[in-house]
Amino acid sequence: MQPSDIQFLEEFSSELASFQDQICILEERPSGKILLSNECVRFWGFKGFDQKPDTFPSFLFHLHGKVRNYADFTEKILLKHMQDSEYFDTLFAERYILRFFWKTILDKAESAYRIYTFEILAQEGDCGNLSPESPAVESIFYKLPEPAFLFDPSTLRFLAVNDAAIYLYGFSREEFADMNLLEIRPEEDRIDMETLIQNFAKETGIRSRGVWRHWRKDKKFLYVKITTNRISLGDSFAVLTILTNVSETIETSYALRQIRAEKQSIIESMSDRYFALSKDWRFISANRQSLITLGKPKEELIGRNIWDLYPASSVRFFRDKFELAVRTQKPITFEYKIVETGNVMEFRVFLLRKGFPCFFRILRKKEKRFRTEHSQRNRFKNSEGVECERIFRDSF
Numbered sequence: 001m002q003p004s005d006i007q008f009l010e011e012f013s014s015e016l017a018s019f020q021d022q023i024c025i026l027e028e029r030p031s032g033k034i035l036l037s038n039e040c041v042r043f044w045g046f047k048g049f050d051q052k053p054d055t056f057p058s059f060l061f062h063l064h065g066k067v068r069n070y071a072d073f074t075e076k077i078l079l080k081h082m083q084d085s086e087y088f089d090t091l092f093a094e095r096y097i098l099r100f101f102w103k104t105i106l107d108k109a110e111s112a113y114r115i116y117t118f119e120i121l122a123q124e125g126d127c128g129n130l131s132p133e134s135p136a137v138e139s140i141f142y143k144l145p146e147p148a149f150l151f152d153p154s155t156l157r158f159l160a161v162n163d164a165a166i167y168l169y170g171f172s173r174e175e176f177a178d179m180n181l182l183e184i185r186p187e188e189d190r191i192d193m194e195t196l197i198q199n200f201a202k203e204t205g206i207r208s209r210g211v212w213r214h215w216r217k218d219k220k221f222l223y224v225k226i227t228t229n230r231i232s233l234g235d236s237f238a239v240l241t242i243l244t245n246v247s248e249t250i251e252t253s254y255a256l257r258q259i260r261a262e263k264q265s266i267i268e269s270m271s272d273r274y275f276a277l278s279k280d281w282r283f284i285s286a287n288r289q290s291l292i293t294l295g296k297p298k299e300e301l302i303g304r305n306i307w308d309l310y311p312a313s314s315v316r317f318f319r320d321k322f323e324l325a326v327r328t329q330k331p332i333t334f335e336y337k338i339v340e341t342g343n344v345m346e347f348r349v350f351l352l353r354k355g356f357p358c359f360f361r362i363l364r365k366k367e368k369r370f371r372t373e374h375s376q377r378n379r380f381k382n383s384e385g386v387e388c389e390r391i392f393r394d395s396f
Helices: 006-013 038-043 056-062 070-080 163-169 173-177 193-201 247-269 288-294 312-328 365-394
Strands: 023-029 034-036 086-093 096-107 112-123 148-151 158-161 207-215 221-233 236-245 273-278 283-286 332-337 344-349 355-362
Touching: 006 023, 006 034, 023 038, 023 056, 034 038, 034 056, 056 070, 070 086, 086 163, 096 163, 112 163, 148 163, 158 173, 163 173, 163 236, 193 221, 221 247, 273 288, 283 288, 312 332, 312 344
Parallel strands: none
Antiparallel strands: 023 034, 023 112, 086 096, 096 112, 148 158, 148 236, 207 221, 221 236, 273 283, 273 355, 332 344, 344 355
16 A cells, blocks of 8 residues: 555554654655654553644654754754654653654655654663563662673573663663673674673783773664773672763764874875964974975974974074964965075965965976066166156156
């Protein structure tokens, strides 16, 4: 069956297995009309409403006060709602930890249908069904604000997982109970991991284990900083693991490295020589062409003050030019003749928020001749104008 109008939403939902028994929303696109399942109405407290939400954004609005991380949760959704065909996230709602996802279930030229689903992962503070050989864990463990879990160092199986870890990874407590530590790692990272983890699990005391790559229920990568401690648990031992999610920091750092690499690639491809100075006159970057002309290796240049590296005779000239750019807040262009070689260098200095990019090149003979002639013409015009002015003034 293929519904072709919004009036068929309810009829179409009857073909979806267990739709009414799950916390689901069916949406017809592009009109945006939605149908809430019976369980969705009950769970979110819409029963008895004279007018239920009729679009997904209006449904999200009604969740205000019911979702603990409401602003963060809804902001991410609204950014992706129009374009992304699939989505995955976790949330705290009243006493529950939920995972939320959507997918397109019918996409035809004339219409498309998307289903939004909430699944209960755990009730906050509920220890769930621990294995019989694992004694009950103090309830404070489950309420820790940082993600944490206990695992058996001999089998690597999870013994207990707190609420924050469920929220971070998107697995239910029951799913964690059937998993081991290797299964939250990408397959390519699992080689030799078992031996490595078992070895450090034997070490006692609080220890930092560095940053590791894990993945969530939806296979999205997580970068977590891990701290462990080997503790007694009943007649045996377990490893208590505290995790700090540093994914945003790692991803931002990677993006910045990519940007810097692209920038450096562009700089290196330029025919002009280039270097950049910080606001305290220290070299922060330079391309290969400039290093040859400046006569210094990169290791000797970066971080050094430009005025400490070159003879005082040339420093004064360049410092005046750079400080002129600072005073005027405008880019400047000037020339400098190298006495030893006779070469004339053209410099272009720009003022940016973080410092001074400088481009320079050797002027070709043709350019030098043109500039000399142009300068002479200007001097002639100026002197001619001065003489005319003198004659005009003397005639009175």
